[in-house]
Amino acid sequence: MLKRSLATAALALAATAVFAHQGVQNPAVMARMHSMMGLDKDLKLMISMAKGEIAMDASAAQAAALRIQRGTPQISPLFQAPETDPKSEALPAIWDEFDTFTALARDLEKAAAKAAPTIQDRPTLAQATAYIGGACRACHKRYRQQNK
Ligand code: HEC
Structure with a gap:
């Protein structure tokens, strides 16, 4: 189970290894x-700690999860206007289904809030990380261009 959580978390990391933001012209796209x-x-910090690449520090990991929780309310306002840029990976469906998009942001907020206090050691951190990473992926799968 632990191994599986770590693998899932590592996948989340791999999926976000390449960034599109270099060369973005539209400041609204850059902001989001x-x-x-x-x-x-913050998710990467949690992954590195869960994998043992950096020393386990439960309160630092909890703080990272709580920063994710606090960061999520800005997702919906930042994406509300249908701004585009050639470098953007945002799919147009976001603006056809903005309620669903907002609900997925809210799911991430709830996941981070629920996971943060469970973090005590590496196994519980690995689980919390996989849980939070799953909420990131649920939105990316639907609303972010893949393989770009
Ligand atoms: C409600 C939807 C949603 C959630 C939840 C979400 N994302 Fe995203 N994310 C997006 C969209 C859409 C884009 C593409 C934005 C663009 O290119 O205009 C994106 C882009 C990104 C990028 C690329 C940024 C860049 O500079 O190219 C990273 C990294 C990222 N997300 C990480 C995360 C992580 C980590 C989480 C969870 C902790 C997360 N996201 C949760 C929708 C979401």
Whole structure:
């Protein structure tokens, strides 16, 4: 189970290894990408710690999960206007289904809030990370261009 959670978390990391934000012209697109980068930084910290690449520190990991929780309310407002850029990976369906998009942002907020206090050691961190990463992927799968 632990192994599986770690594998899932590692996949989440691999899926976000390449960033589109270099060369973005539209500041509104840049702003939403920056917000994503902030979430990514904290998830990566949790992944590195779960994998043992950096020392386990439960309170630092909880703080990262709580920063993700606090960062999520800005997702919906940042994406509300249907802004585009040649470098954007956002799919047009976001603006046809903005309620669903917003609900997926809310799911991430709830996942991070639920997972944060469960983090005590590496196994519980691995589980929390996979749980939060799953909420990121649920939205990316539907609303972010893949393989770009
Ligand atoms: C409600 C939907 C949603 C959720 C939840 C979400 N994302 Fe995203 N994310 C997107 C969309 C849409 C894009 C593409 C934005 C664009 O290119 O205009 C994106 C882009 C990104 C990018 C690329 C940014 C860049 O500079 O190219 C990263 C990294 C990222 N997300 C990480 C995360 C992480 C980590 C989480 C969870 C902690 C997360 N996202 C949760 C919708 C979401």
